[in-house]
Amino acid sequence: MWLGFDIGGTKLAVVVGDEAGRIAARRRRAIGASGDPRTDVNAMLRDAHELLAEAGVAASALRGVGVAAPGPIDFARGVVESPPNLAGWDAVPIRAWLGEVFEAPVHLENDANAAALAEWRFGAGRGAQHLVYLTMSTGVGGGLVLDGRLYRGTGGAGEVGHMPVEWGRDSELCGCGRRGCLEAYVGGRRWTERLARITPAASRVAALAGAPAQARPEHVLAAAREGDGFARGELERWNRYLARGLVALSYVLAPEVFVLGTIATAAGEALCFEPLRRALAAAVWPSVARKSEIRGSGLGEDGPYYAALCAAFEASPPY
Amino acid sequence: MWLGFDIGGTKLAVVVGDEAGRIAARRRRAIGASGDPRTDVNAMLRDAHELLAEAGVAASALRGVGVAAPGPIDFARGVVESPPNLAGWDAVPIRAWLGEVFEAPVHLENDANAAALAEWRFGAGRGAQHLVYLTMSTGVGGGLVLDGRLYRGTGGAGEVGHMPVEWGRDSELCGCGRRGCLEAYVGGRRWTERLARITPAASRVAALAGAPAQARPEHVLAAAREGDGFARGELERWNRYLARGLVALSYVLAPEVFVLGTIATAAGEALCFEPLRRALAAAVWPSVARKSEIRGSGLGEDGPYYAALCAAFEASPPY
Numbered sequence: 001m002w003l004g005f006d007i008g009g010t011k012l013a014v015v016v017g018d019e020a021g022r023i024a025a026r027r028r029r030a031i032g033a034s035g036d037p038r039t040d041v042n043a044m045l046r047d048a049h050e051l052l053a054e055a056g057v058a059a060s061a062l063r064g065v066g067v068a069a070p071g072p073i074d075f076a077r078g079v080v081e082s083p084p085n086l087a088g089w090d091a092v093p094i095r096a097w098l099g100e101v102f103e104a105p106v107h108l109e110n111d112a113n114a115a116a117l118a119e120w121r122f123g124a125g126r127g128a129q130h131l132v133y134l135t136m137s138t139g140v141g142g143g144l145v146l147d148g149r150l151y152r153g154t155g156g157a158g159e160v161g162h163m164p165v166e167w168g169r170d171s172e173l174c175g176c177g178r179r180g181c182l183e184a185y186v187g188g189r190r191w192t193e194r195l196a197r198i199t200p201a202a203s204r205v206a207a208l209a210g211a212p213a214q215a216r217p218e219h220v221l222a223a224a225r226e227g228d229g230f231a232r233g234e235l236e237r238w239n240r241y242l243a244r245g246l247v248a249l250s251y252v253l254a255p256e257v258f259v260l261g262t263i264a265t266a267a268g269e270a271l272c273f274e275p276l277r278r279a280l281a282a283a284v285w286p287s288v289a290r291k292s293e294i295r296g297s298g299l300g301e302d303g304p305y306y307a308a309l310c311a312a313f314e315a316s317p318p319y
Numbered sequence: 320m321w322l323g324f325d326i327g328g329t330k331l332a333v334v335v336g337d338e339a340g341r342i343a344a345r346r347r348r349a350i351g352a353s354g355d356p357r358t359d360v361n362a363m364l365r366d367a368h369e370l371l372a373e374a375g376v377a378a379s380a381l382r383g384v385g386v387a388a389p390g391p392i393d394f395a396r397g398v399v400e401s402p403p404n405l406a407g408w409d410a411v412p413i414r415a416w417l418g419e420v421f422e423a424p425v426h427l428e429n430d431a432n433a434a435a436l437a438e439w440r441f442g443a444g445r446g447a448q449h450l451v452y453l454t455m456s457t458g459v460g461g462g463l464v465l466d467g468r469l470y471r472g473t474g475g476a477g478e479v480g481h482m483p484v485e486w487g488r489d490s491e492l493c494g495c496g497r498r499g500c501l502e503a504y505v506g507g508r509r510w511t512e513r514l515a516r517i518t519p520a521a522s523r524v525a526a527l528a529g530a531p532a533q534a535r536p537e538h539v540l541a542a543a544r545e546g547d548g549f550a551r552g553e554l555e556r557w558n559r560y561l562a563r564g565l566v567a568l569s570y571v572l573a574p575e576v577f578v579l580g581t582i583a584t585a586a587g588e589a590l591c592f593e594p595l596r597r598a599l600a601a602a603v604w605p606s607v608a609r610k611s612e613i614r615g616s617g618l619g620e621d622g623p624y625y626a627a628l629c630a631a632f633e634a635s636p637p638y
Contacts, residue, residue: 072606130472144571146472151465153449153573154610162604163567167485178602248482248567252463254472283497285481287391291473 001057004308005044007069009085013304014047016055019318021122024055026305035088041097062104066311067094068114075155078108107315113150116143118306119259123298128256132249135261140183165244185241192216204228217263224271243279250284257293265296320376323385323627324363328404332623333366335374338637340441343374345624354407360416381423385630386413387433394474397427426634432469435462437625438578442617447575451568454580459502484563504560511535523547536582543590554590562598569603576612584615
């Protein structure tokens with residue numbers, strides 16, 4: 001059995017499961033980032049021991065322990081560096097801390113990589129040899145499974161949210177401090193900020209949100225489904241920029257499948273995947289484009305459990 | 320021993336060598352593309368048998384035979400599809416044809432992939448786990464060695480010349496029929512066409528070339544070394560677009576080393592690699608950029624022999 005943790009900006013998922021993805025016990029709760037990572041990790045460990053007891057698994061019987069956490073991560077040292085969304089977490093040697101508690105090997109993985117592995121082993125990318133995963137939540141994360149294994153490069157590979165999709169002084173500012181990144185156009189935070197700025201007070205988006213300042217991507221999706229012009233225009237822009245990223249990734253990686261999470265999964269076939277497929281068919285050579293599929297996430301709400309489990313598999317591969 | 324062929328638009332290289340890259344016999348000559356691929360291949364085979372005799376290697380002692388050829392290639396069937404620079408070559412089943420002659424396994428590789436392998440095994444990328452190779456000759460070819468092996472994706476991976484580096488109606492037309500590709504800005508053919516169009520008659524570039532219409536990238540490099548303003552401006556533009564490609568590739572692949580061939584190798588440190596390093600340092604997160612190096616080709620004129628040999632290693636890996 002494997003033990004996994006998925007540490008998000010606001011939630012912690014803990015899971016005990018096996019190599020087939022059968023989950024013996026799981027728990028998700030708000031992570032009250034206390035500002036003191038040692039306190040947070042001790043709370044995680046209490047959860048873990050309760051779950052192991054619930055599943056009837058002795059800690060000594062674990063084959064691997066995994067942690068999926070927001071980057072940047074120092075893979076070589078097993079250290080969470082200083083994720084913008086985890087207050088007080090700065091250079092946290094979480095692999096060493098868990099190594100003091102568990103006999104099994106411990107692996108620390110970046111959350112988007114773990115999610116890519118989860119989609120590949122248990123989700124929308126099962127059976128693919130070459131998978132590109134993109135998630136468009138707060139920022140844009142990416143993970144690459146190439147030739148049937150996670151590709152990390154020198155550590156930071158798969159940061160597809162920071163590929164440039166626009167150049168010049170007018171290009172949008174990204175959370176990373178640079179301009180023109182894919183994330184600056186399709187990331188949830190930046191899009192939400194833009195919506196607050198430009199949503200017309202009389203629009204359907206504003207009506208669904210309550211006020212322009214409360215407009216969020218989900219209101220755009222709902223209004224677009226009702227045929228609202230402003231929402232359709234916003235979504236068209238969002239798809240256009242996402243397609244720019246996918247075009248570049250197609251030429252570089254020629255993947256079998258793109259798995260697109262969060263906003264794209266919520267938007268679905270008509271509002272997202274079909275327009276993206278048309279854009280790729282127009283911009284990518286047929287010999288490459290016809291071998292690539294675009295799919296939504298196959299794991300939904302359970303994604304973090306499978307991501308945590310896949311991070312644990314990396315500690316001690318079951319296959 | 321291995322037998323390799325590198326088929327270029329104008330030249331054919333044939334080599335007999337071993338797993339350490341020791342070359343027992345080699346030959347390069349003009350490939351008189353006869354318009355009939357069967358005739359061209361028979362000429363290649365005569366060369367091969369003469370070289371094998373010269374090296375004292377029996378054809379039956381070969382462990383692998385490789386062919387590096389311009390794409391597009393059908394890897395699964397071992398077919399050269401219809402390279403724009405090989406007249407009359409259309410759906411040539413070269414693997415099957417060589418398989419009728421040699422007992423050893425035959426592998427057909429795209430030329431840029433073979434060159435990437437050659438730089439990785441014997442050239443500027445020795446010892447790297449993650450290498451991105453770009454060559455800027457007529458077009459822009461690319462090859463990816465990731466996690467210590469060639470990455471092909473669904474077949475067309477590494478076509479980095481067709482990553483978009485500019486969007487919009489004004490962006491330059493590429494040889495592939497699309498607009499805004501990296502190749503449209505930094506490929507030798509497109510740059511040469513541009514130089515013929517815009518080189519001032521009174522410039523140093525025109526003087527070196529004889530006339531504006533004869534201006535080529537090598538004249539720009541020579542004039543830039545002499546401090547010519549027009550040449551420096553052209554090179555700055557060329558570096559700026561090449562940097563856009565390398566920035567995107569850095570975020571996606573986080574390679575240890577970029578090996579840049581042809582025009583970049585000829586331009587060298589001061590005119591190319593140093594400006595590129597500055598551009599990457601400004602646009603790529605330090606955590607990624609500081610782990611990547613930029614180098615020129617380490618094989619020079621012998622590149623095609625090593626590329627041919629590496630294509631042969633793919634038929635029957637020595638390692």
